[in-house]
Amino acid sequence: MAKPKIAFFDFAGCEGDQLQIANLEERLLDILGHVEVVSFREVATGHSDDYDVAFVEGSITRPEDEIRLKEIRKNAKVLVALGACAAIGGINCLKNFLAENVYREEVYGGQARWFSTYAARPLKSVVKVDAEIPGCPIDPTEFARITKELLLGRSPWIPDFPVCVECKQAGNVCRYEMGRMCLGIITRAGCKAACVSQGAHCWGCRGLVPGANLDAARIVMDRPGTSRKAIQDLLRFFLGDTGAAL
Amino acid sequence: MAKTPAKSSATTSAKPSKAKSPATPISQPEAVPGPKKVRVHYLTRVEGHGNIVVDVEADGTVSTCRWEVPEAPRFFEAMLLGRDYTDVHHIVSRICGICAIGHQLASLQATEDALNINVSEQTHLLRRLALHGENLQSHLLHIAYLVLPDLMGVDSILPLAQTHRDAVLKFIAARRVSNEFSRLICGRTTHPQRMVPGGFTMFPSTEELKSLHTMLKDTLPNLDFAVDLFATLLDRFPQFERETEYVGLVSPAEYAMYWGEIGSTKDERRPVRQYRNITREYIIPTSTAKWTRNQGESYMVGALARFNLNAEHLMPKAQAAAKKLGLKKGCTNPYYITLAQLVECVHTVEESIIQVEELLSRGIRDEAPAKPTSIAAGRGAGAVEVPRGILFHFYEYDDHGRIFQADCVIPTNQNHGNIQKDMDALVPQLSGLSEKELELRLSMLVRAYDPCISCSTHCIDARGLDTGARSLVRINRKS
Numbered sequence: 001m002a003k004p005k006i007a008f009f010d011f012a013g014c015e016g017d018q019l020q021i022a023n024l025e026e027r028l029l030d031i032l033g034h035v036e037v038v039s040f041r042e043v044a045t046g047h048s049d050d051y052d053v054a055f056v057e058g059s060i061t062r063p064e065d066e067i068r069l070k071e072i073r074k075n076a077k078v079l080v081a082l083g084a085c086a087a088i089g090g091i092n093c094l095k096n097f098l099a100e101n102v103y104r105e106e107v108y109g110g111q112a113r114w115f116s117t118y119a120a121r122p123l124k125s126v127v128k129v130d131a132e133i134p135g136c137p138i139d140p141t142e143f144a145r146i147t148k149e150l151l152l153g154r155s156p157w158i159p160d161f162p163v164c165v166e167c168k169q170a171g172n173v174c175r176y177e178m179g180r181m182c183l184g185i186i187t188r189a190g191c192k193a194a195c196v197s198q199g200a201h202c203w204g205c206r207g208l209v210p211g212a213n214l215d216a217a218r219i220v221m222d223r224p225g226t227s228r229k230a231i232q233d234l235l236r237f238f239l240g241d242t243g244a245a246l
Numbered sequence: 247m248a249k250t251p252a253k254s255s256a257t258t259s260a261k262p263s264k265a266k267s268p269a270t271p272i273s274q275p276e277a278v279p280g281p282k283k284v285r286v287h288y289l290t291r292v293e294g295h296g297n298i299v300v301d302v303e304a305d306g307t308v309s310t311c312r313w314e315v316p317e318a319p320r321f322f323e324a325m326l327l328g329r330d331y332t333d334v335h336h337i338v339s340r341i342c343g344i345c346a347i348g349h350q351l352a353s354l355q356a357t358e359d360a361l362n363i364n365v366s367e368q369t370h371l372l373r374r375l376a377l378h379g380e381n382l383q384s385h386l387l388h389i390a391y392l393v394l395p396d397l398m399g400v401d402s403i404l405p406l407a408q409t410h411r412d413a414v415l416k417f418i419a420a421r422r423v424s425n426e427f428s429r430l431i432c433g434r435t436t437h438p439q440r441m442v443p444g445g446f447t448m449f450p451s452t453e454e455l456k457s458l459h460t461m462l463k464d465t466l467p468n469l470d471f472a473v474d475l476f477a478t479l480l481d482r483f484p485q486f487e488r489e490t491e492y493v494g495l496v497s498p499a500e501y502a503m504y505w506g507e508i509g510s511t512k513d514e515r516r517p518v519r520q521y522r523n524i525t526r527e528y529i530i531p532t533s534t535a536k537w538t539r540n541q542g543e544s545y546m547v548g549a550l551a552r553f554n555l556n557a558e559h560l561m562p563k564a565q566a567a568a569k570k571l572g573l574k575k576g577c578t579n580p581y582y583i584t585l586a587q588l589v590e591c592v593h594t595v596e597e598s599i600i601q602v603e604e605l606l607s608r609g610i611r612d613e614a615p616a617k618p619t620s621i622a623a624g625r626g627a628g629a630v631e632v633p634r635g636i637l638f639h640f641y642e643y644d645d646h647g648r649i650f651q652a653d654c655v656i657p658t659n660q661n662h663g664n665i666q667k668d669m670d671a672l673v674p675q676l677s678g679l680s681e682k683e684l685e686l687r688l689s690m691l692v693r694a695y696d697p698c699i700s701c702s703t704h705c706i707d708a709r710g711l712d713t714g715a716r717s718l719v720r721i722n723r724k725s
Contacts, residue, residue, distance in 0.1 A: 011318060012317075012318040012319075012320050013343075014340055014341060014342050014343035014344075014346070015293050015294065015342075015343050015344070016340075016342075016343020016344070016346065016436040016437065017343070018343075019343045019344055019387075019435075019436060020343075020436060022387065022391065023421075023425055023435060023436075025418045025421060025422050025425075026415075026418060026422075029407055032404060037404070040402070041288055041290045041291075042290075042291065042292075042293060043291060043391050043392070043402055043403065044290060044291065044395075044401055044402030044403075044404065045290040045291060045395070045401040045402060046290070046401045046402075047290075058318075061318045061319075061320070062318050065318065090340075091325070091337065091340045092320060094325035094337070095320075095321045095324055095325050098324055098325075098327065102324065102327075103321045103324035103325075104321075106321070106323055106324040106327065107319065107321050107322075107323055107324055115319050117318070117319055117321070136340065136437060137343065137434075137436040137437055194433075194434065194439070195433075195439045198433035198434075198438075198439040198440050198447065198448050199439070199440060199446075199447025199448035200433075200439040200440070200442075200447055203336070230330065233329065233330060233333060237333070237336075237337075
């Protein structure tokens with residue numbers, strides 16, 4: 001049997017997720033023994049339009065991006081959104097809360113109209129996405145697991161419970177007990193509560209957990225010592241493309 | 247077979263050279279007359295999207311030679327507007343997946359400068375280590391994964407994993423150490439979580455520091471191997487010289503990476519706050535990234551600029567590596583940026599070992615991040631040397647500690663103009679080359695700069711600059 005062909009593409013993003021894949025080091029060599037990489041611009045020269053699985057990183061931020069993405073969709077049997085920007089819009093959506101003329105002029109001044117741009121959006125707003133590997137950045141181990149499942153022909157599973165579950169398992173003190181805010185309560189798990197375990201809080205980079213109760217979350221967050229503005233800031237950090245950010 | 251990479255490289259690279267133009271005798275090309283077009287759409291093995299467009303007429307004159315940056319703009323400086331000072335560095339971290347730590351450090355410096363936050367000695371030491379870890383990681387990625395395939399005449403590191411497995415595994419081992427290094431100090435390599443204004447939220451344990459110390463010591467032989475390997479590949483680097491201005495941080499005491507003044511080979515030293523007098527950004531239509539110029543028509547930042555400014559402050563082993571690689575202060579061959587990076591890798595590991603020892607002898611303390619004494623409006627600037635060169639962040643905060651205005655000047659932005667000028671100088675020398683050779687030489691040139699293109703396009707602040715005004719202080723009023 002011929003090895004499955006895989007390709008990597010990127011739109012507006014930091015390419016940190018492809019870097020996570022490169023950072024798999026020796027394990028990457030193992031995975032690569034089972035696939036044929038036909039396009040991986042960040043580390044290899046050469047490109048082909050003949051591929052089975054397309055990993056796409058980054059958000060769609062320009063009309064011309066849509067054309068390129070639809071082309072990728074047409075060529076690929078399976079399209080995987082890689083990272084927060086591709087899966088949920090992520091940090092790029094922060095600009096969606098500013099008027100277009102404001103962000104254009106803030107950055108390009110008098111030449112504000114030279115370059116095309118529109119509201120940032122995740123891949124699923126433009127084409128059908130078959131699987132998501134969420135996170136900012138992605139967890140390399142999860143990438144390895146999901147790739148393996150895809151190669152076996154299964155539809156990959158990602159956790160459908162909130163970060164709090166893994167956070168308890170990690171033995172962390174709840175940020176709310178410490179009088180801080182945290183989005184673990186509404187965010188999809190799978191990161192092993194990476195940020196809380198490092199002394200920070202959850203920013204929601206893996207997107208909303210299915211069935212997240214946003215109303216309850218707002219009540220939990222809205223308490224003495226926190227401002228509504230701070231809650232809004234946190235909800236907009238990565239979740240700008242969801243109802244949570246409004 | 248092929249277990250001694252330094253030697254076998256010559257034999258294996260000869261084979262693919264027939265099929266795939268790259269590889270060996272780069273200096274003696276066969277003459278191919280006639281009009282030529284080179285179109286590199288989305289240059290590979292660089293971070294982000296860039297195009298090379300070259301047209302050569304039948305008589306050998308170059309009618310077009312362009313370096314284009316069509317990356318999607320992301321508007322980070324606008325995204326920062328109104329954000330709280332505790333969030334800012336986490337947002338700008340997302341500018342770049344490779345230099346996330348550098349962006350966070352420059353951002354934290356600017357924020358702490360603006361809000362008068364004084365951090366402890368231990369915080370500075372840990373941050374220096376964080377910067378070292380990232381530089382090592384990024385440099386090794388560039389040297390081994392992005393540049394080495396060109397020198398060996400292959401398309402990527404993957405074929406080398408078969409033909410030169412030992413060498414590749416040595417590079418991979420060194421990279422794994424660099425990633426582990428960042429993880430121990432900052433939580434993770436990409437978009438780390440531990441660094442906050444005023445300090446750190448978590449610290450490495452004494453045991454972790456001891457294991458880091460051992461790992462770093464074990465990395466030195468691997469780097470020695472890399473230096474020896476590149477010393478045998480020197481003849482594969484194209485010979486091309488162009489005088490330009492070199493800009494980077496300088497300090498009387500050390501090989502400046504973490505802080506210092508802005509130095510230049512052709513200009514006076516300036517404090518960081520006056521960065522705009524150096525960068526003088528401008529916009530061109532074929533690039534979403536801003537270009538810069540100072541004394542000349544362009545300037546270079548990055549490993550070679552740092553080496554040319556500060557070589558005498560390198561650690562002893564790094565000095566020896568430079569000697570072995572034939573790299574001397576005043577080098578003007580942009581293809582040698584990669585060699586300067588390799589020298590810096592050695593320096594970074596040597597200096598990190600000393601800093602880890604210092605941390606261990608002081609004993610690591612679990613200290614809470616310093617808080618601003620009071621939140622008041624203010625401006626602040628930060629500058630650090632990230633892998634690709636000097637990075638500036640400049641913020642203005644309002645009375646509530648929220649961003650009122652932000653400006654980030656990215657190293658690759660500063661290099662774009664220099665890349666174009668290098669191309670202008672290089673292409674006429676290459677008129678006899680075939681299209682493939684021409685494409686390879688130009689691709690190698692751009693790749694040498696290790697451009698981080700998605701980085702470079704986001705952070706551009708042009709207000710007031712298009713009118714030619716170059717004032718440092720700008721008064722902004724809320725509407």
